[in-house]
Amino acid sequence: MTDRIKSMAARWTVAVPVLAVVLLALTWGRSLPGVVVGVVTLVLAGAVLAAVHHAEVVAHRVGEPFGSLVLAVAVTVIEVALIVTLMLDGGDKSATLARDTVFAAVMITCNGIVGLSLLVGSLRHKTAVFNSEGTGAALATVTTLATLSLVLPTFTTSKPGPEFSTVQLTFAAVASLSLYGLFVATQTVRHRDYFLPVAKQGEPSRPEEEHAEAPSTRTALISTGLLLLALIGVVGLAKGVSPTIESGVEAAGLGHGVVGVIIALLVLLPETIAAGRAARRNHVQTSMNLALGSAMASIGLTIPAVALASLWLPGPLVLGLGSTHMVLLALTVVVSALTVVPGRATPLQGGVHLVLLAAYLELAINP
Incomplete structure (x- = not known):
């Protein structure tokens, strides 16, 4: 019975990514009626679950921290493609799309995913334990990237408005890629042990699933391909339903930035x-x-991509945050630092981060 369930699950996780890509090819660039939007949404949800499954297969094969890096980079590369595509199609109203989407991703990851993880981990195991050295290094890099790319444009004077000049944008793009590359080298080569799971006693954890036989190289390669298919389906179908989302946002009288928030929520669902x-x-x-x-x-991949795309984008590229969002970013950085330093957290820390995410979403709806 167990083998039958596993066999059904395996077939399902293979079929759904293929179905998502086929549906994407059939609906790309077309105006979708309500029934089709409903079907696309169901397939989108299935593709998300399939992406998570295949990411876990790959992670089990390559181990940490490579497994989490695979999912993060795969999602972000396709997300960047989605942002650039929407900016090319959107005209002047897409001038702030990159900023809104990147900032939404930062708030969702640093408050939503972190808060949920700390809450789930601490409720289930009393205390959520992690390596403060590796997590602190990651937080410092995120803080630097966010400040250089999203805060400084508000205060520069070379161009009017919250925009970088060409030289400043080039520097931000090169700095973003350099810092991201340096962090990946630190995470995967020089100080890999800083990013491995730890137990409460501070020793490397050896959960039961780590003793299970790792999937074969062939299985891992197949899962990698299906993971990419699923992620392409997730992002592409999200773009397909974005006109419906935009219409709903406009009908509700909400700001255009809410579209970026909704798309970021969909794209980050697998992670x-x-x-x-x-x-x-x-x-x-x-x-x-x-x-x-x-x-x-x-941040590290989107800013260089939009900097390059700005060479042929007709409208301006607005990256600077407003005062409300800068306050939320500063509060997120301070709270995250206080969370990371001890290397352990209770449900309180998780709740604080989730409240910050809720505040961001509420202010996005009611600025």
Whole structure:
């Protein structure tokens, strides 16, 4: 019976990514009626779950922190493609799309995924334990990237408005790529042990699933391909339903920035589920790798991409945050630092981060 369930699950996780890509090809660039939007949404949800499954297969094969890095980078690369595509199609109203989406990703990862992981881990295991050295290094990198790319443009004077000049944008792009590359080298080569799951006693954890036989190289390669298909389906179908989302946002009288928030929520759903599952298994460090790694990749890859795209984009590229969002970012950095320093957390810390996310979402709806 168990083998039959596993066989059905395996077939389901293979079929759904293929179905998502086929549906994407059939609906791309078309106006979708309500019934089709409903079907697309169901397939989108299935593709998210399939992406999480295949990411966990790959993670089991390559181990941490490579597993969480695979999912974070894969999601972000396709997210960048989605942002650039929407900016090319959106005209002047898309001038703030990159800023809104990147900032939404930072708030969702640093408060939503981190808060959920700490809450789940601490409720299930009394205390959520992680490596403060690795997590602190990741937080410092995210903070630097966010400040250089999203805060400084508000205060520069070379161009009017919260925009970078060409030289400043080039510097931000090069700095973002350099810091992200340096962090990946630190995470995967020189100080890999800083990013491995730890037990409450401070020793490397050896949960039961780590004793299970790792999937074969062939299985891992197949899962990698299906993971990419699922992520392409997730992001592409999210773009397909975005006109419906935009119409609903406009009908509700909400700001255009809410569209970026909704799309970021959809795109980051696979990482959110994967981080929650890792926290339930007492792999809170894996959850933190996913959360902060995704925030870092979102900035470190998106800013260079939009800087390059700005060469042929017709409208301006607005990256500077407003005062309300800068306050939320500053509060997130302070709270995150206080969370990371002890290397352990209770449900209180998780709740604080989730309240910050709720405040961001509420202010996005009612600025």
